[in-house]
Amino acid sequence: MKTKFWHSIVLPILILIVWDLFTRFSTISPFILPDPLSIAIKFIENMKNGEFFSNTMISLKRSMGGFLVGSFLGIASGILIGWSTFWEHLTDLLINFVRSVPKTALAPLFIVWFGIGDTSKILLIAFSSYFFTVIPTIEGVKNVDTILVKSAQSMGAGQWQIMTTVILPASLPSIFAGIRLAVTTSLLVLVMVEIIAGNDGLGFMLEEARGNLNMATMFATLLLLGILGYALDSFMQFMGKILMPWRKGKTISV
């Protein structure tokens, strides 16, 4: 574990050193590429003055709100669609068509419909989360081993019991794969909408830093977004291990 950690930070450290040397000895302007140290200083500064904290909270509220609503609907309807051919045939074309529209392309429309406030942002993130969870859930439910369903049935389980005690746990690994995608993309969509229509949040901070040519703040914000995304994904992986203890020891690629 320890050697693995040291092994994995070799490359990032190397990049930082090259970056530092590059900004030190080349003629590149700090308005294009600031040096790592001034980014770190800006990062700490923004942490201290609460700028990062308040904007992170605003952004998290939007992305998590949208993610929770979207993925809940995605999982619930995915189970239904995967389970019954009636719902599958009814929704198949619609889902696959709407899914093919890049979610970010809907931002202008959502802004017209729901304004530039939180509603349009949360709805757009929910929309994208929905499609990232509904498809893996459908696949997961459809791929449940029939022998498991037959076993439960032969022991007297009814439709609802089969759904909750067999279909749901059996498709949990693929549902979780979808959840992880949805979490990561919820940040992506969030930053995009905050850049085009916002007056607060981390995406807005990026846009504002660009306007002020404050490159150190821009990089510091990017760093924060990276940390945020990584933390969210790690949390989801952790939740996966809690909820699916039987997957421990097996290679987990969810």
Added chain:
Amino acid sequence: MEMNVQNLKKVVNNSKLGSMTILADLNIRITAGEFVSVVGPSGCGKTTLLEIVAGLQEKTEGNIMIDNIPIDKSCANRAIVFQQYGLFPWLTVKKNIEYGPKIRGVSRAQRRHISRIYIEMVGLEGFETHYPHELSGGMQQRVALARAMANKPDILLLDEPFSALDAQTRENCQLELLALWRKTHVTVLFVTHDIGEALYLSDRVFVMSAHPGTIQACIPVDLERPRIPSVRMTSSFYQKEKLIRNMIGNRNNINENKVLA
């Protein structure tokens, strides 16, 4: 419990092949506490028969009666064990065995009592909190047996339960199944393509023929019990094995190689 299958018929409508008769005029009568096997070439409808009895498939015509009461839907009084075990990978050994009772609303304390009994019966003490993938194939199949028996079924249905196991493990599992049967007096319907296995375990062996699947003969096995593996070496065992092999071979030349293999 006594089971009676009368004039069972199963027709499947396939969009490509049209309608196909899988089973026709199939009659089986099993007395209470009997151990009965069904052998036949692959594709003769053995599994279909078992799943219809289990209530997992619908029959087209005929009657299935348990103690003269016709049965239709799946119900815990007919427990089935599959070749691929069918254990829930997300449940521990103990929870797998308690699944049936839990579904039927048996109290927690009672469930624990039941699982303890059957874990002991199949010799899996110490593995209660293991997940299925942490067990060998033979152990998994013993869990599946215990899980089926935890429902206190009137009839235990087994669909080639030991085919996926190596020869040594299979022999051990066969002995365990016989011991389990002796202890519980459950009525057993055992489906296999292994003639030796059927003879070794059963009181009677039903021989099926294919297209459509029906009972061709019923061979009583009058070997003394409890059976020991060396019974397979006796001449009367060999005679019966040869008899059944010829029956399946004569009626079904195409499948002969598969059966003999």
